[in-house]
Amino acid sequence: MASVFVLLLLLDLALVIIALVDCLRFKEDEIRTAPWAAWMFAILLVSPFGAIAWFVKGRPVPKVALRPRPVFVAPDDNPDFLKSLSAAIRDRDDNR
Structure with missing residues (x-):
């Protein structure tokens, strides 16, 4: 039983x-929801909840560069597809 408590203590210490x-x-201007000093006190004094709160609410959101998504056109809106379809129908009718 003591080994479980030691393991939990080590996990808490590692998280902090x-x-x-x-x-x-x-x-300090990158941190969300509270000043830097408040987060330091919360992480140290309210262990492990302060550390968990830091990762959930205090840590800055990383800036992700989003690539523009390609625009997909449905076949019934695509003029090239409609032309090829009408050509295929004409060829079929001509062969009859």
Whole structure:
């Protein structure tokens, strides 16, 4: 039973250290919902809930460059498809 408590204590300590290092990496104007010092106190004093809250609500959202998605045109709106379809129908009718 003692080994379970030691394991939980080590997991809590690892989570707190990771959250502190992660919080130190960002500038104060990048951090969401609270100032930098408030997050440091929350991570240290309200363990492990402060560290979990940092990852959920405090950590800055990474900026992702989105590529423009290709525009798909339905076959009944595509003029090239409609021309090829009418040509195929004409060829079929001519062969009869």
